Amino acid sequence: MGSGKPAWDAATPSSLESRFFADDGLWRDAPLLTGQSSFDPLPDVRVIMVTGGEGFIASWLVRHLVAKYPEAYTVISFDKLDYCSSRHNSRMLEDRPNFHFVHGDVTCQTDVVDCLKRFKIDTIFHLAAHTHVDLSFGNSYAFTKNNVLGTHVLLESTIGVGTVTRFFHISTDEVYGEVDTEKGDLKEHSLLDPTNPYAATKAAAEMMVTAYARSFKIPAVVVRMNNVYGPHQFTNLLQRKMPLFIHGDGKHTRRFLYAGDAADAFDTILHRGELGQVYNVDSRDELSNFELAKKLLDTFGLTDTDTWIRWTRDRPFNDRRYAVDGTKLRKLGWVQRVSFEEGLAATVNWYSKFSGWWGPVDNTLLAPFPVLKGGHVVAPETSRKTEEHAAVGAQVDGGATLNRETACNGVEAGSKKRKVGLMA
Numbered sequence: 001m002g003s004g005k006p007a008w009d010a011a012t013p014s015s016l017e018s019r020f021f022a023d024d025g026l027w028r029d030a031p032l033l034t035g036q037s038s039f040d041p042l043p044d045v046r047v048i049m050v051t052g053g054e055g056f057i058a059s060w061l062v063r064h065l066v067a068k069y070p071e072a073y074t075v076i077s078f079d080k081l082d083y084c085s086s087r088h089n090s091r092m093l094e095d096r097p098n099f100h101f102v103h104g105d106v107t108c109q110t111d112v113v114d115c116l117k118r119f120k121i122d123t124i125f126h127l128a129a130h131t132h133v134d135l136s137f138g139n140s141y142a143f144t145k146n147n148v149l150g151t152h153v154l155l156e157s158t159i160g161v162g163t164v165t166r167f168f169h170i171s172t173d174e175v176y177g178e179v180d181t182e183k184g185d186l187k188e189h190s191l192l193d194p195t196n197p198y199a200a201t202k203a204a205a206e207m208m209v210t211a212y213a214r215s216f217k218i219p220a221v222v223v224r225m226n227n228v229y230g231p232h233q234f235t236n237l238l239q240r241k242m243p244l245f246i247h248g249d250g251k252h253t254r255r256f257l258y259a260g261d262a263a264d265a266f267d268t269i270l271h272r273g274e275l276g277q278v279y280n281v282d283s284r285d286e287l288s289n290f291e292l293a294k295k296l297l298d299t300f301g302l303t304d305t306d307t308w309i310r311w312t313r314d315r316p317f318n319d320r321r322y323a324v325d326g327t328k329l330r331k332l333g334w335v336q337r338v339s340f341e342e343g344l345a346a347t348v349n350w351y352s353k354f355s356g357w358w359g360p361v362d363n364t365l366l367a368p369f370p371v372l373k374g375g376h377v378v379a380p381e382t383s384r385k386t387e388e389h390a391a392v393g394a395q396v397d398g399g400a401t402l403n404r405e406t407a408c409n410g411v412e413a414g415s416k417k418r419k420v421g422l423m424a
Helices: 016-021 056-068 109-119 133-138 140-161 197-215 259-272 289-299 340-353 384-390
Strands: 047-051 074-079 099-103 123-126 166-172 220-225 227-229 244-247 253-258 278-281 286-288 309-312 371-373 376-378
Touching: 047 056, 047 109, 056 074, 056 259, 074 109, 099 109, 109 140, 123 140, 123 259, 140 166, 140 197, 166 197, 166 259, 197 220, 220 259, 227 259, 227 340, 244 289, 253 259, 253 289, 253 340, 259 278, 286 289, 289 309, 289 340
Parallel strands: 047 074, 047 123, 074 099, 123 166, 166 220, 220 278, 227 253, 244 309
Antiparallel strands: 253 286, 371 376
């Protein structure tokens, strides 16, 4: 891929670049997982850029589009490759002529413009973002930079290049804030009322998209997602004989959608959605955290909840419930095909074969409160000081190392960056 490939030093195995570009061959035995839908290709869509394409949700979309439309669409997976991304997620596509990977950062205008021009991008699916709510309480500046500034850079670059005719911005149901059980499901026109730094940055990014759609006629669509689960996600604890941790009282509920159904939702919106619209992607499977933990134990044949479920402190604020109405999307023909029981079984079965997919993550990404230092997720220390930091979210070391952002145009760069990964 020429300039799209980074130069990384194989002599530094702890670096993000070497960790995610190193090829241990595990992916060779993995199935190529996609959604189930397919449509007649759109004649004016030829090259699709997926930002955060090596993350969990985005990689499902990348594989789906590459596999379902081999003659119609070329797909560019654009990703910074940080702690929530892995080249494993698309390596099985590398011999396909309609797939390319580009190592790039959405906050770097040089990276974005180069990709848009080099491949003559006409369609963007923007999924690159910081997504872990826990980390946003102690690392909020990085969320603002990646989620808001990253979206801004992408919008400005889109205007400057002038080839993009469809811009799909992927958001979250968390922008609506907490929904009481007595209230009905929220529709797309409902008030945005985010309650944590992550959700606030996603709402702010939406406002940027809406403003640019009005001021500069960006052909944009906003998509608000439920919680998504499935193979290629972090679900390693029980597989590694580690207990599950539950924040707070365990009564918080979430609605869960299998990743293949999420890919189908994106596919449906691409081919049948209307520009200028907002679409909720909902789910019929709502579970409390404790109910989810019990289902996981049942799947692994474990009955001793006292041993396998641990209770830990809650977030500074933890929304009790989200609830969105996806009627508008269903009218386009999308349906939730995979039940939670089916999806959970498929996920557990996949990880029984590929538990090492994300590399050495024990006691780092799998910790109840992950700790970030210099862009790396590290093992939490046992000192009281670290415990106090974790009580308000993840701690970040301000003295991060030099990074590739120094080459970006119009974006602040320097030797000490607070830097965490892009995941969709």
